[in-house]
Amino acid sequence: MSEVKLFGAWFSPYVKRVEMSLNLKGVEYEYIEEDLENKSPLFLQYNPITKLVPVLVHNGKPIFESSVILEYIDETWEGPSIFPKDPYDRAMSRFWAKFVEDKCSDLLWKACWSAGEEREKAAKEAEEGLKILENEIKDKKFFGGDNIGLVDLVANYIALWNPILQDVVGFHPLTQDKFPNISKWADEFCNDSFVEKYMPEKEKVRLWLKRAVETGSLY
Amino acid sequence: MSEVKLFGAWFSPYVKRVEMSLNLKGVEYEYIEEDLENKSPLFLQYNPITKLVPVLVHNGKPIFESSVILEYIDETWEGPSIFPKDPYDRAMSRFWAKFVEDKCSDLLWKACWSAGEEREKAAKEAEEGLKILENEIKDKKFFGGDNIGLVDLVANYIALWNPILQDVVGFHPLTQDKFPNISKWADEFCNDSFVEKYMPEKEKVRLWLKRAVETGSLY
Known part of the structure; x- marks a missing residue:
């Protein structure tokens, strides 16, 4: 066992x-x-x-x-660190992980699943968060620097799920035009040989999200 | 400096x-x-x-x-630990701290500041969270055991601010009747000689919240 x-x-x-x-x-x-x-x-x-x-x-x-x-x-467990070793850097990673979740991913998800005023509000708030994130990732390969770390793992929704859901619902709060640095990071992340092994197939995710949008249920 | x-x-x-x-x-x-x-x-x-x-x-x-x-x-910094030393206990403290914030405190705050359907929804969700918390704190003095720890600190809003705000707005989702264990913990926490030194005066908080409710602004 x-x-x-x-x-x-x-x-x-x-x-x-x-x-x-x-x-x-x-x-x-x-x-x-x-x-x-x-x-x-x-x-x-x-x-x-x-x-x-x-x-x-x-x-x-x-x-x-x-x-x-x-x-x-x-x-x-031993092995490569997910969190930085230095306490200050670790604090900043925790901060950015929370920021990605609360101020970017959750709002992007909400913007895609809502309509009217609620969608506008979520999209506007997401945009404010993404602008700050766009600046944070400029000049870096990953949020963790040269290697994938906590913030990259937490931002995985932005890299793979969000672009697919945007296409499915026909609403695009996050585009390459508006957020070139985040888009570049998303490509790097999805194409990383380690990440590739564990992320779900995009086509499978697309079919799942399409069905979810049609039926209003994720399951 | x-x-x-x-x-x-x-x-x-x-x-x-x-x-x-x-x-x-x-x-x-x-x-x-x-x-x-x-x-x-x-x-x-x-x-x-x-x-x-x-x-x-x-x-x-x-x-x-x-x-x-x-x-x-x-x-x-050295000194008394805020988080438990054992990794599993530390994980559980982090979980409960997040639970208190997301499933109890934030919803209690929202229920007091909203009206109609929105208030009902928030109060109902808060009640679900509080029921689980009520069970977690039974038979314990503090969430941290005999000493104040992470979860107690994070739950401070429930102990001091929430009862005052409930009285100010005249809406009481958390009562001693419904949640005797949480209420007992809140008393222990507020009357702890260390906590007492650092918590704000209740009357000052009441005046601040009263003004906030009247003006619609916290500042």
């Missing part, structure tokens, strides 16, 4: 962050694809609180929330 | 978390009360990104976001 289990869903950017972190560290683990429409008793036993993926189980103890799991992985 | 500066606002629960953490550790620092209606050039130079308090400046380098600052303080 493996001592590390990851409960996930193939289409979840949150799960992919954890998968990539485990693989960056070279941790062996058992991956369990969870049917989110019909959650298994084992999964609900491990995560009765949020009932969401990802859930990492280490020696029988469950951990939830991708941001919490990434900290745990970096603290627990 | 002090090597540690904290830019804050006396009424901010986020700032109080940081103040209490610095004092738990025994860190000497200069506290600078920032006028949020008329922010100082020095403050904006340190935090041009979010322009929010708290900002901790250590040896000239600024750190923003209270959750990020608390991690930095615990990593940087």
Whole structure:
């Protein structure tokens, strides 16, 4: 029996962050694809609180929330660091990871899934966040510098899922014209040989999002 | 010149978390009360990104976001730990801190500041979160066990600000009847001799919130 289990869903950017972190560290683990429409008793036993993926189980103890799991992985296993070693740099990485999530990704998602005034408001707020992010990534290959780190992993939604969802709904708050640096980073990230191995196929994501938009349900 | 500066606002629960953490550790620092209606050039130079308090400046380098600052303080200075030492316990503390913020405090705040359907929705969601928290704190003095830790600091809004705001707006999603364990914790927390020293005066908070509700502005 493996001592590390990851409960996930193939289409979840949150799960992919954890998968990539485990693989960056070279941790062996058992991956369990969870049917989110019909959650298994084992999964609900491990995560009765949020009932969401990802859930990492280490020696029988469950951990939830991708941001919490990434900290745990970096603290627990040797191998390449996901967080910078220097406390100040680590603080800045945590700040940018939170910024990407709260001020960019969540708003981009919301802008694509809403309409009218609500869409306009979300798109405007996303644009404000993206402008700041655009400046942060200029002159750098990855947010982590030469190597992929925490902020890159957290920004994975912007790189792969968002462009596909934008096309599916026909609304484009993030374009190469407006955000050339972020777009360049997204290309670098998606084409990175390590990242490529663990990200879902774009066509599969497109079909999933198309169906989700048509049915109004992600599952 | 002090090597540690904290830019804050006396009424901010986020700032109080940081103040209490610095004092738990025994860190000497200069506290600078920032006028949020008329922010100082020095403050904006340190935090041009979010322009929010708290900002901790250590040896000239600024750190923003209270959750990020608390991690930095615990990593940087000796003294009583804010986060548990064991990696799994630390992960669970991070999870509960996020849960308190996202699923309880933010929703309680929103329920008090909104009306009609929006209020009902926020209050219902807050109640769901609080039920889970109610179970987590049963049989414990503090979330951190016998001593105040990360989750207690992050939950400070629930202990002091929320009851006052509830009275000011005349809407009570969190009552002792419904949540006896959380209410007991809130009493323990507010009456703790260390906490008492750093929390704002309740009457001052009441007047500030009353004015905020009347004018629709926090400043």
